[in-house]
Amino acid sequence: MDFLKRFSRDKVGLFFGIVLVLIYLIALTAHWITPYDPLQTDLRKVFQPPSWEHWLGTDQFGRDMLSRVILATQITARVTGLAILFAVITGVPIGMFVGFVGGWLDGLVMRITDMLLIFPIIMLAIVLVVIIGPTENGVIFALGISQMPQFIRVARGVTLSVKEELYIEAAVAVGASREYILRRHVWPNISAPIIVQASLTLPVFVLNASALSYLGLGVQPPTPEWGQMLNESVAFIFNAPYLMIGPTIALFLFTLAANLVGDALQETINPKLKKRK
Amino acid sequence: MLRMIIYRLLLIIPVGLVLVSFLFALFHLIPGDPAQLMAGDNAPEELVQAIRQAYGFDQPVHIQYWNYLIRVLQGDLGVSTYSREPVIDVVWPRVINTAQLAGLAMLFAIVISLILGCISAMFWNHPVDKSVTVFSLVGICTPVFVSGLIAIYFFSVYLGWLPIGGKATWKHYILPVVTLGAYQAAMFTRMVRSCMVDALGRDFIVTARAKGVAERLVVFKHALRNALLPIITLFGLGLGHTLGGSVVTETIFNWPGLGRLMVDSILTRDLPVTQGAIQIFAAIFIAVNLIVDVLYAWVDPRIRYD
Numbered sequence: 257m258d259f260l261k262r263f264s265r266d267k268v269g270l271f272f273g274i275v276l277v278l279i280y281l282i283a284l285t286a287h288w289i290t291p292y293d294p295l296q297t298d299l300r301k302v303f304q305p306p307s308w309e310h311w312l313g314t315d316q317f318g319r320d321m322l323s324r325v326i327l328a329t330q331i332t333a334r335v336t337g338l339a340i341l342f343a344v345i346t347g348v349p350i351g352m353f354v355g356f357v358g359g360w361l362d363g364l365v366m367r368i369t370d371m372l373l374i375f376p377i378i379m380l381a382i383v384l385v386v387i388i389g390p391t392e393n394g395v396i397f398a399l400g401i402s403q404m405p406q407f408i409r410v411a412r413g414v415t416l417s418v419k420e421e422l423y424i425e426a427a428v429a430v431g432a433s434r435e436y437i438l439r440r441h442v443w444p445n446i447s448a449p450i451i452v453q454a455s456l457t458l459p460v461f462v463l464n465a466s467a468l469s470y471l472g473l474g475v476q477p478p479t480p481e482w483g484q485m486l487n488e489s490v491a492f493i494f495n496a497p498y499l500m501i502g503p504t505i506a507l508f509l510f511t512l513a514a515n516l517v518g519d520a521l522q523e524t525i526n527p528k529l530k531k532r533k
Numbered sequence: 534m535l536r537m538i539i540y541r542l543l544l545i546i547p548v549g550l551v552l553v554s555f556l557f558a559l560f561h562l563i564p565g566d567p568a569q570l571m572a573g574d575n576a577p578e579e580l581v582q583a584i585r586q587a588y589g590f591d592q593p594v595h596i597q598y599w600n601y602l603i604r605v606l607q608g609d610l611g612v613s614t615y616s617r618e619p620v621i622d623v624v625w626p627r628v629i630n631t632a633q634l635a636g637l638a639m640l641f642a643i644v645i646s647l648i649l650g651c652i653s654a655m656f657w658n659h660p661v662d663k664s665v666t667v668f669s670l671v672g673i674c675t676p677v678f679v680s681g682l683i684a685i686y687f688f689s690v691y692l693g694w695l696p697i698g699g700k701a702t703w704k705h706y707i708l709p710v711v712t713l714g715a716y717q718a719a720m721f722t723r724m725v726r727s728c729m730v731d732a733l734g735r736d737f738i739v740t741a742r743a744k745g746v747a748e749r750l751v752v753f754k755h756a757l758r759n760a761l762l763p764i765i766t767l768f769g770l771g772l773g774h775t776l777g778g779s780v781v782t783e784t785i786f787n788w789p790g791l792g793r794l795m796v797d798s799i800l801t802r803d804l805p806v807t808q809g810a811i812q813i814f815a816a817i818f819i820a821v822n823l824i825v826d827v828l829y830a831w832v833d834p835r836i837r838y839d
Contacts, residue, residue: 374773374819374822375815376778377777378781379780379811382780382795383559386807459674463676467677470678471784471796473799486682493682494690500686504679504682511673511674511675511676512671515670515674
């Protein structure tokens, strides 16, 4: 509760936290709140500019853009959420383990993460999508694996410092198993920095998931995705520029809210950072 | 210094080897028969067989791996299945175009972010600082393909001042460079600002001010010089991001660079070109990383003998 109290003191963070919750509400209820069927084509209604019936207009197949933006919210929320989950589930145990064990294994894993961190996430994601295939699962794995090194590093770093604590020595002395110590003593200390890392990863994933779709390497049509919708709108930039409005605003809002909530979370957990602001 | 450079150069060998092996393994994991892919779906069996033999796909994996290593070392990246040209000839002109785009965008980003970051730190907590912070936040949250499309709509479609895409005259450079550069500038400005705020809060700044050093000198000579260390690492990391961002930027503005080549080759399933482009990209990233590390050691002598 103390945490929530401290978080809510940051007005900007609180406001965008609410925005983020609203975005996830839209994502969860997407199937019920879309005014039209997002996949239903209607050739009598192509390229209608924004109006009372179609707030964001209709696209080249007569599909309602607002409905498509709403459904795309769900796709993005699911893809990025699962990708983060994947990165945490794979990265954190590895990081905790090598941090705790140390030795050559630690050195090896660190060298590999060092190497992977040289490459920007979009490059890694592209390479991985080529291997796995441009599907929703492909994007989830590609993004997840590309940020796994970050989670390994964070988990390892905290484990290294926790390892020196007296209570770990005590646990070792009474004969606790390695798994028990990691689960019972290391994990509670790690969860806060992992949550911060996850929240900082969210906007990165949102941007990169749509960048992949923009390139045609992400979620495939007819499933709507913001990046892919923007890519399709390029062809009609002269006669139907309003097609860009919906995906642009949605993408911007989601990234902005995720960024600010991530910053606020980081400051709540680590108040020292606040002084810099 | 020399010892460190040599050590870092030697380190490239294992890194490169791991990388090339990784790529080899990855492209062996791609489902489908590579020979069938190169020949096309309706190709006669004899042609597929001939290609399989010519490229050595029928040999055991370890021999294929060895041959692949030797060929990569010789700079032979194979032949494009799409244009039938050697991959290296297809890739090379693209590398130069990408280097131009990324280089100019970096220059733009560095200049803008140093100016904005310093101003912001000097006016700490003042409305000027606040507006710079908001501005850079908006920049970070606007992906290149969004700002690029908005820029195209405004400057090319609505005003008709600048070309939509391609790379012919100097006018073609403006939108891609500024779009890619602005995104990086937004990232950098935040960091430069926080480094400068940090530096300006140190004791030696108080001393400098107390002995009557002009404010201009305090900021640019005392603070900036000390803030430069983290800033240089930041720019080095940023160069990698700029290259990553160039993939999307090139696609938006139809820029004939390496990134677009890579994406196009993936979409046309031109595997040798994809592989070649990724290898060149990887080599560039490793080189950039090396240069940044050396530069870092040059700026900060304390880390030379680590």
